Amino acid sequence: MPYTPKLTYKGKPLVRKDNELYYGQMSDPYVLYLQIRSTTAVNGQQIADKVDLKLLSTDTEKPMSERIARQTTKHGLYTALDIGAIWLEKANSAAK
Numbered sequence: 001m002p003y004t005p006k007l008t009y010k011g012k013p014l015v016r017k018d019n020e021l022y023y024g025q026m027s028d029p030y031v032l033y034l035q036i037r038s039t040t041a042v043n044g045q046q047i048a049d050k051v052d053l054k055l056l057s058t059d060t061e062k063p064m065s066e067r068i069a070r071q072t073t074k075h076g077l078y079t080a081l082d083i084g085a086i087w088l089e090k091a092n093s094a095a096k
Contacts, residue, residue, distance in 0.1 A: 010085055023081065024088050029095035030069065031056055032084040036077070048077040055087045 005013035015022045024031035037050040055070040070087055074080040 009081055012085075012088075014081075023084060024092075026058055028092045029058060030088055030091040031058055032081075032088050034077070034080055034084065037073070048080075049075060051075070051077055051080040053080045053084050055084070055091055 005015060007014040007016070009023060012024050013022075019036040021034040021036075022031055023034065033054045033056050035052045035054075036048045037052055038048075039046040040049045041047075050073060052073050053071060054068050057067040057069060059067065069091060072083070074083060
């Protein structure tokens with residue numbers, strides 16, 4: 001039985017554990033790694049404020065320092081996912 005993710009964004013799986021998220025297919029050359037660094041309270045809900053974003057190669061033969069293709073910090077989860085989706089699409093297209 002194939003794995004079906006519970007969350008998707010723009011047709012790709014989005015997996016979250018605590019303050020870390022992975023976006024994309026592990027079978028692709030690149031995935032996106034997001035880490036929520038801080039949150040703010042808005043109407044009683046905790047909303048992601050500062051998010052670190054890294055475009056990672058899925059090649060496990062490389063050391064972690066060489067796997068990072070791009071990185072930045074954004075304010076807000078939507079902004080980080082939006083920028084990251086563009087990076088991911090371009091990187092995976094160029095690698096194929």
